[in-house]
Amino acid sequence: MADIEQKIADAEAAYQLRESKALLAWSNSFLLKRKLKVNSVFSDFADGVLLINLVEVCFGVSLGKYDISPKMPFHKMANIQVVFKYLEEVLRIKLLGIDTNDLVKKQDKQTINVLWNILRGLAIKGMQGDGDGDGKNINFRQRLLDWAASILEGTGITVKDFWESFKDGIAFCAIVDNLCPESKIDVESLSPDNAESNLNLAFSTAESQLGIPPLLQAADLAVGKKTR
Numbered sequence: 699m700a701d702i703e704q705k706i707a708d709a710e711a712a713y714q715l716r717e718s719k720a721l722l723a724w725s726n727s728f729l730l731k732r733k734l735k736v737n738s739v740f741s742d743f744a745d746g747v748l749l750i751n752l753v754e755v756c757f758g759v760s761l762g763k764y765d766i767s768p769k770m771p772f773h774k775m776a777n778i779q780v781v782f783k784y785l786e787e788v789l790r791i792k793l794l795g796i797d798t799n800d801l802v803k804k805q806d807k808q809t810i811n812v813l814w815n816i817l818r819g820l821a822i823k824g825m826q827g828d829g830d831g832d833g834k835n836i837n838f839r840q841r842l843l844d845w846a847a848s849i850l851e852g853t854g855i856t857v858k859d860f861w862e863s864f865k866d867g868i869a870f871c872a873i874v875d876n877l878c879p880e881s882k883i884d885v886e887s888l889s890p891d892n893a894e895s896n897l898n899l900a901f902s903t904a905e906s907q908l909g910i911p912p913l914l915q916a917a918d919l920a921v922g923k924k925t926r
Contacts, residue, residue, distance in 0.1 A: 718810065
């Protein structure tokens with residue numbers, strides 16, 4: 699029984715590690731715009747400062763004044779509450795069973811839960827459409843495309859749409875390699891003639907290294923079936 703419990707605990711720990719890697723890469727892709735960086739999702743959000751910056755960049759908003767150098771736990775909780783208030787009152791996302799003190803105490807599961815809810819809120823808001831200062835709708839697909847382009851900046855790979863730019867799998871591989879350098883994908887060696895192989899490499903690596911399950915069929919993309 700003890701061996702089974704240990705295997706379950708090890709599996710959960712491995713999953714949580716992959717999950718944290720995915721969220722780390724995602725968070726830094728936004729924080730980079732403010733020349734900020736998270737090294738650990740489990741500890742670097744504990745004072746609320748980077749969490750506030752992440753939400754402000756993600757949603758293009760200002761959350762108002764906050765303590766930029768919090769020392770005491772109640773100062774940190776006050777910062778985190780700023781984010782919780784935005785999630786609950788503006789995005790209508792309820793953080794059930796999670797308290798600001800959980801993040802201050804660097805509780806792994808609760809911190810990951812909050813980050814997933816921020817990501818979920820971004821997706822929901824983008825798909826619904828929102829407005830910028832000029833009242834123009836910002837399309838979620840365009841935001842995602844802009845994010846991909848920013849990840850690929852400097853690689854020589856350009857993406858202009860979600861079809862022709864991705865169907866040979868090279869852009870997917872380059873994005874995964876950027877988010878997870880230890881994957882050691884040799885992007886330069888890839889040929890557009892091996893589309894299905896490239897796509898399977900990107901999807902399998904994303905799943906094994908980042909915990910992101912494949913939602914697209916490589917065979918369909920490679921032979922020309924457009925996936926919406």
